[in-house]
Amino acid sequence: MRFYLILCMLLIVITSSAQDIRKPSSSLASIETHLQEITKTEKSRNYKNIKTLNYVADYIHKEFLKHCDTVYTQPYLVNGVTYKNVIGVLHPDIDELIVIGAHYDVAGSQEGADDNASGVTGLLELSRLLARESLNHRIEFVAYTLEEPPFFRTKQMGSYVHAKHLFDKKSKVIGMICLEMIGFFRDEENSQQYPIPSMKSLYGSIGNYITVVHKTDNGTFGKYFIKRTKENQLLETKSFLGIPGVSGVDFSDHLNYWNFGYSAIMITDTAMFRNMNYHRESDTMETLDINKMKLVIDQLYLTVKSL
Numbered sequence: 190m191r192f193y194l195i196l197c198m199l200l201i202v203i204t205s206s207a208q209d210i211r212k213p214s215s216s217l218a219s220i221e222t223h224l225q226e227i228t229k230t231e232k233s234r235n236y237k238n239i240k241t242l243n244y245v246a247d248y249i250h251k252e253f254l255k256h257c258d259t260v261y262t263q264p265y266l267v268n269g270v271t272y273k274n275v276i277g278v279l280h281p282d283i284d285e286l287i288v289i290g291a292h293y294d295v296a297g298s299q300e301g302a303d304d305n306a307s308g309v310t311g312l313l314e315l316s317r318l319l320a321r322e323s324l325n326h327r328i329e330f331v332a333y334t335l336e337e338p339p340f341f342r343t344k345q346m347g348s349y350v351h352a353k354h355l356f357d358k359k360s361k362v363i364g365m366i367c368l369e370m371i372g373f374f375r376d377e378e379n380s381q382q383y384p385i386p387s388m389k390s391l392y393g394s395i396g397n398y399i400t401v402v403h404k405t406d407n408g409t410f411g412k413y414f415i416k417r418t419k420e421n422q423l424l425e426t427k428s429f430l431g432i433p434g435v436s437g438v439d440f441s442d443h444l445n446y447w448n449f450g451y452s453a454i455m456i457t458d459t460a461m462f463r464n465m466n467y468h469r470e471s472d473t474m475e476t477l478d479i480n481k482m483k484l485v486i487d488q489l490y491l492t493v494k495s496l
Contacts, residue, residue: 213318213321214318214483214487214490215318215483215486215487216314217479217480217483219313219314219317220310220314220479220483220486221474221479223306223309223310223313223314224302224310224474224479225474226248227248227309227310228301228302228306228474229300229474230244230245233295233297233298233301234293234294234295234301235294235295235296235297235337236294236334236335236339236340239270239271242272242293242334245293246262246273246275246332249275249293249309249312249332250262250275252313252316253275253276253277253313253330254277255317256279256316256320257278257279257316257320257330258278258279259277259278259281260276260277261276262274262275262276263275263276263347263350263354265345265350267335267340267345272334272335273334273347274331274332274333274334274350274351275293276329276331276351277316277329277330278327278328278329278330279316279319279324279327279328279330280324280326280327280328283325283326283327284327284361285326285327285361286327286328286360286361287326287327287328287329287362287363287364287365287493287496288331288355288362288366289312289315289329289331289365289366289368290312290330290333290348290365290368290442291305291308291311291312291331291332291368291369291442292305292309292332292334292336292337292347292348292369292441293305293306293309293332293333293334294333294334294335294336294337296337296338296468297468299469299470299472300470300472300473300474302372302472302473302475302476303371303372303460303466303472303476303477304369304460304464304467304468304472305336305368305369306474307368307370307371307372307477307482308367308370308371309332309368310372311368311371311456311482311485311486311489312332312368315330315486315489315490315493318486318490319493319494322494324493325496326363326496328493331348331351333346333347333348333351333442335347336348336441336442342444346442346445347442348442348443348445349448351445352445352446352448352449353445355449356450356451362446363410363496364408364410364414364451364453365410365446365451365452365453365454366414366453366454366456366489366493367441367443367446367453367455367456368456369440369442369455369456369457369460370457370458370459370460370464370467371399371456371457371482371485372458372477372481372482373396373464373466373476373477374397374398374463374478374481375395375463376397378394378395379394380394380395380396381393381394381396381459381462381463382462383462384435384436384437384438384462392427396458396459396463397425397481398426399424399425399426399427399456399458399485399488400426400427400428400455400457400458400459401414401418401426401429401454401455402429402430402438402443402455402456402457403415403428403429403430403454404430404431404447405430407447407452407453408451408452409452410452410453410454411452411453413496414454414496415428415454417492418488421488421491421492421495422488423484423491424484424485424488426488431447437459437462438455441455441457443455456485
């Protein structure tokens with residue numbers, strides 16, 4: 190009997206230790222709920238449907254309020270219409286900051302599950318997970334509007350508005366992490382394409398990994414982030430160098446932080462080079478690999494926590 194009790198106690202300790210190693214982690218149920226709320230709207234969340242954009246912005250705001258120390262919107266006018274970024278802040282009293290951002294608008298008439306409800310979902314889960322941690326930096330979680338055409342590469346992009354605001358305030362930005370399509374994975378041969386065909390021999394033809402895009406002339410944040418990511422690797426991760434002229438390396442909000450001289454990276458499943466639903470009505474949450482998306486979020490959490 191005594192041996193049995195000791196054995197039970199040992200099992201409890203071992204189980205508790207295993208749970209401690211696993212926790213905290215993102216929640217599959219929360220991921221699915223966020224995707225559902227963001228994608229299954231009556232109308233597409235494009236720039237023409239301001240009511241839908243505001244509905245999604247309000248949902249993000251409500252979720253940030255659960256975990257962040259400060260939450261506010263950053264409104265601005267475009268052609269007489271008010272659009273807004275939604276910002277949640279952890280540790281607002283710390284000067285040095287890391288920006289983690291994702292855009293919540295879509296191109297045209299579509300649900301935009303991978304592009305970019307997946308990134309916004311990652312943003313919301315990271316705000317929940319990192320709120321439990323004692324961090325060395327202020328974290329600004331930013332949900333951007335107007336990333337998509339016809340505003341891409343213009344000063345009307347929400348990320349341009351935010352990056353310029355930081356620049357004008359002379360904020361001490363350590364780095365920026367852009368979450369751009371993190372939910373689409375495939376295990377079949379030739380499921381991964383590249384802007385330069387020769388890259389296939391280096392990176393492989395199977396689209397089952399996540400990518401960190403960075404630039405060599407853009408500070409040390411990218412290199413340090415990649416080093417920490419590979420130490421915390423839960424899912425195969427590959428780094429792409431953002432060489433000028435290579436299509437896709439600047440196709441998101443990190444572009445504006447690069448333009449203001451900030452060290453910035455993009456986390457992506459490579460978008461149109463893997464996901465043939467890109468900017469199509471077929472980009473629905475049913476096409477996403479929720480389990481691998483969860484691993485991406487958990488890996489980001491471990492990496493940001495260790496910075």
